[in-house]
Amino acid sequence: MAQHSEGPAAGVDRERLIEALEAVVPESALLISEEERRPYECDGLTAYRRLPMLVVLPETVEQVQAVLRICHQQQVPVVARGAGTGLSGGALPHAGGVLLSLARFNRILKIDTLARTARVQPGVRNLAISEAARPYGLYYAPDPSSQIACSIGGNVAENAGGVHCLKYGLTVHNVLKLEMVTIEGERITLGGDALDAPGYDLLALMHGSEGMLGVIVEITVRLLPVPERAQVVMAAFDSVAAAGAAVGAIIAAGIVPAGLEMMDGFAIEAAEAFVHAGYPLDAAAILLVELDGTNEEVSDQILQIHDLLKQAGATGLRTAQDEAERQRLWLGRKAAFPAVGRLSPDYYCMDGTIPRGRLPEVLNGIAALSREYGLRVANVFHAGDGNLHPLILYDANVPSELDSTEEFGGRILELCVAVGGTVTGEHGVGVEKIDQMCVQFASAELSQFHAVKAAFDAAGLLNPGKAVPTLQRCAEFGAMHVHGGALPFPELERF
Amino acid sequence: MAQHSEGPAAGVDRERLIEALEAVVPESALLISEEERRPYECDGLTAYRRLPMLVVLPETVEQVQAVLRICHQQQVPVVARGAGTGLSGGALPHAGGVLLSLARFNRILKIDTLARTARVQPGVRNLAISEAARPYGLYYAPDPSSQIACSIGGNVAENAGGVHCLKYGLTVHNVLKLEMVTIEGERITLGGDALDAPGYDLLALMHGSEGMLGVIVEITVRLLPVPERAQVVMAAFDSVAAAGAAVGAIIAAGIVPAGLEMMDGFAIEAAEAFVHAGYPLDAAAILLVELDGTNEEVSDQILQIHDLLKQAGATGLRTAQDEAERQRLWLGRKAAFPAVGRLSPDYYCMDGTIPRGRLPEVLNGIAALSREYGLRVANVFHAGDGNLHPLILYDANVPSELDSTEEFGGRILELCVAVGGTVTGEHGVGVEKIDQMCVQFASAELSQFHAVKAAFDAAGLLNPGKAVPTLQRCAEFGAMHVHGGALPFPELERF
Numbered sequence: 001m002a003q004h005s006e007g008p009a010a011g012v013d014r015e016r017l018i019e020a021l022e023a024v025v026p027e028s029a030l031l032i033s034e035e036e037r038r039p040y041e042c043d044g045l046t047a048y049r050r051l052p053m054l055v056v057l058p059e060t061v062e063q064v065q066a067v068l069r070i071c072h073q074q075q076v077p078v079v080a081r082g083a084g085t086g087l088s089g090g091a092l093p094h095a096g097g098v099l100l101s102l103a104r105f106n107r108i109l110k111i112d113t114l115a116r117t118a119r120v121q122p123g124v125r126n127l128a129i130s131e132a133a134r135p136y137g138l139y140y141a142p143d144p145s146s147q148i149a150c151s152i153g154g155n156v157a158e159n160a161g162g163v164h165c166l167k168y169g170l171t172v173h174n175v176l177k178l179e180m181v182t183i184e185g186e187r188i189t190l191g192g193d194a195l196d197a198p199g200y201d202l203l204a205l206m207h208g209s210e211g212m213l214g215v216i217v218e219i220t221v222r223l224l225p226v227p228e229r230a231q232v233v234m235a236a237f238d239s240v241a242a243a244g245a246a247v248g249a250i251i252a253a254g255i256v257p258a259g260l261e262m263m264d265g266f267a268i269e270a271a272e273a274f275v276h277a278g279y280p281l282d283a284a285a286i287l288l289v290e291l292d293g294t295n296e297e298v299s300d301q302i303l304q305i306h307d308l309l310k311q312a313g314a315t316g317l318r319t320a321q322d323e324a325e326r327q328r329l330w331l332g333r334k335a336a337f338p339a340v341g342r343l344s345p346d347y348y349c350m351d352g353t354i355p356r357g358r359l360p361e362v363l364n365g366i367a368a369l370s371r372e373y374g375l376r377v378a379n380v381f382h383a384g385d386g387n388l389h390p391l392i393l394y395d396a397n398v399p400s401e402l403d404s405t406e407e408f409g410g411r412i413l414e415l416c417v418a419v420g421g422t423v424t425g426e427h428g429v430g431v432e433k434i435d436q437m438c439v440q441f442a443s444a445e446l447s448q449f450h451a452v453k454a455a456f457d458a459a460g461l462l463n464p465g466k467a468v469p470t471l472q473r474c475a476e477f478g479a480m481h482v483h484g485g486a487l488p489f490p491e492l493e494r495f
Numbered sequence: 496m497a498q499h500s501e502g503p504a505a506g507v508d509r510e511r512l513i514e515a516l517e518a519v520v521p522e523s524a525l526l527i528s529e530e531e532r533r534p535y536e537c538d539g540l541t542a543y544r545r546l547p548m549l550v551v552l553p554e555t556v557e558q559v560q561a562v563l564r565i566c567h568q569q570q571v572p573v574v575a576r577g578a579g580t581g582l583s584g585g586a587l588p589h590a591g592g593v594l595l596s597l598a599r600f601n602r603i604l605k606i607d608t609l610a611r612t613a614r615v616q617p618g619v620r621n622l623a624i625s626e627a628a629r630p631y632g633l634y635y636a637p638d639p640s641s642q643i644a645c646s647i648g649g650n651v652a653e654n655a656g657g658v659h660c661l662k663y664g665l666t667v668h669n670v671l672k673l674e675m676v677t678i679e680g681e682r683i684t685l686g687g688d689a690l691d692a693p694g695y696d697l698l699a700l701m702h703g704s705e706g707m708l709g710v711i712v713e714i715t716v717r718l719l720p721v722p723e724r725a726q727v728v729m730a731a732f733d734s735v736a737a738a739g740a741a742v743g744a745i746i747a748a749g750i751v752p753a754g755l756e757m758m759d760g761f762a763i764e765a766a767e768a769f770v771h772a773g774y775p776l777d778a779a780a781i782l783l784v785e786l787d788g789t790n791e792e793v794s795d796q797i798l799q800i801h802d803l804l805k806q807a808g809a810t811g812l813r814t815a816q817d818e819a820e821r822q823r824l825w826l827g828r829k830a831a832f833p834a835v836g837r838l839s840p841d842y843y844c845m846d847g848t849i850p851r852g853r854l855p856e857v858l859n860g861i862a863a864l865s866r867e868y869g870l871r872v873a874n875v876f877h878a879g880d881g882n883l884h885p886l887i888l889y890d891a892n893v894p895s896e897l898d899s900t901e902e903f904g905g906r907i908l909e910l911c912v913a914v915g916g917t918v919t920g921e922h923g924v925g926v927e928k929i930d931q932m933c934v935q936f937a938s939a940e941l942s943q944f945h946a947v948k949a950a951f952d953a954a955g956l957l958n959p960g961k962a963v964p965t966l967q968r969c970a971e972f973g974a975m976h977v978h979g980g981a982l983p984f985p986e987l988e989r990f
Contacts, residue, residue: 114743115851115852159696172699186942189940194881194882196882197917198918198919198923198924199963200704200708201699201702202700205696205699205700208693213695251611252608252609293792297789300789356610357609416689420689422692422693425691426691440694447681449694449697452695455950456946
């Protein structure tokens, strides 16, 4: 089985490449000077920066095809980029390659209310789809926290999640059809407008493939009817383990909330100080349980949830009385990362996923590690999905604290894998977690990944060095580093 | 990009193969004589028969690995087989190869009520999973009509559907993890117990891959809580187009029924004569709308559905008053194929899928073609999914009638593709629809399929000649031929 190349392409002739590209894209689509290229040097994983050799902003599918044909011919690496909000460095440029921005593919092509689909270009923002569908009573369900900024193409590339994915699935469950261009410049259609398409499921394969198999140029997503009613219940607990057990009880009762999020005491405190959501400062953990559906269904489920939460030991319950209160309760959750960032010079954000039955055990394990390393941890996460986001607080100016933090983070992810979980839930692998893939997968599986990659891109030109490590590389862990609580996507402040 | 071999392997030394296999599997696992091999000559597509060179029934994963290693080494084709109920010939043996039956992998390994999953072997029957989960109030949602007989491994290989897939998704949406063995004998794990797994989505890729990428040896499926209540509403219409429009109205209203099936006048008549379900004989079409959920939710939705159906011109409505009546209404639908078979010497069953907004138009188109060819058509299908199953009635003893029927069937599938649909919904491609794949896909897409195939099985040993045609082959259409109303899976008679 083939291994794809990871290093920079040797011997790319920049002038020859520019000349060829100038013949196929307008002048405004080619960014050559360092100042113009600078904004593309990183994505949301700001700790990793690299200036691309060239930036190309094509405006048509034909231009994308022509650019890829040239790169294929001249053996130039290509990194596709959506809105650049990704948290794992999937869009980190290649120093010897082209950064292919899909920013100008920003049109909503069709909202089909009968089929309940939207056909959009990849640079369209996630939230813009729901905004365009709203007049028809429809919306697009997956809602990453960065949804006002992130693009749907990037969502596909990273198989993005969000608060509502517990009930409505990840991106892969909400996309019907893709148009993509191969590295050879061929345009192909994956999936279809009907229920299912024959042949190998390349549509699903593209999800989470981080731009390593092809460049997406059009996406048809499924739309859902806006629920008649959505309501959130907040429950307070005096331990994170009790809150974790309550999550299990809700799921075991057969209820699928639209969202089921947990915040621990530290995260509560930080969020409350930042956005005054009205959280109980004396709680060790809160759960936010969102229910949606018809009026009757939601009323019925709220009664059930109240009973379940009380039985699970909730020390306080609050049900949002109106939409403003509901929004306020969610605001604290959505602003939790920057809120924690305000309280510490630096933090590491992890993104592991575990079978949700193991929540109390893993949360206790993280607490024990926190004591062992003497480093504080805030837990804010998609509890219903078992998708953890522990934030380890540290100070990069204290010698050795970064080393301890990295080691601590690595042990959290090892704990996730040990209980049957994975090293990422929704942020992707990118460059950030590429080494952790070695813990997750055996060499037989990694070899199969490489073989599939080679089936699309034998020369390894598409986003080299991301997502799937070479067998030789499997060595050590990494983790996301955010300095001084800086927002990975500044647009979030507008929330 | 590689093309996989389609023809029989030349120069396989049968004696040498038997000798090697005898060293790795018990004597009882090897079927050598013609009488022993005869039962494996076809699957549910009984019109295609071929005696396998050898049949192997391994009992452990290690045995599967050893068998595949031998076949890989000796370059022997391998066709994996579950229960053999498939309708498209996916398990049709290779005359020069091994038929690898997973029938002895028939154990349910674990029901995890907290994670709501079942870990099972591939030979476990679909319905057996729900039976094992029932004591815990859980069930496995996808329900092909053959569910009492078909195996879960075959369901994955064909990405099987069923009545309830409208609400609960296809097989791919209900499987969390697979263990598979590659043609080289490597055991690999795809997916995981947690929400999402990093790396390329090989789990989804295996669904519908018809045994061409690897041999599945273990499956972890998602279980759902048995709904508090399920109820079916039957609505009569005086035209199929009106019934088709009603389907659109239900979906447009934001209701997702658990099942939404249509039968036309001819199918109604046949089913009624066969099982006395209580269908209205004067209707041109009926819809069966199943609703499930909490008591409140179902009551609420039934009222809404009644209103919608009346507005859409329903001439009669009947709501099942108890579970016995609900079962009786479904019995007519589930027995419709054999019921139609009783009224005609022969029939062809098509399996096309269309965007459901195009239902009235396509149904009118089929009726026009029926008049043009002078051949009767019964329509019984998953209307909510847009998954059509037109049954063309003909008499193979009338000269040229088979030719007309094949041409007619081909034009129906062309009509499906023309409105943005596909040539198969849930029966798979197998040998039956392999030529129609040429209509569905351009050569760039087929080439990409071949490249992915080669990434798993470069020598083309796994199920050669199925599912994905070579570029050279793209020539003519085929369709499922059932003689004299014979049941493709005789177990259905026990329903």
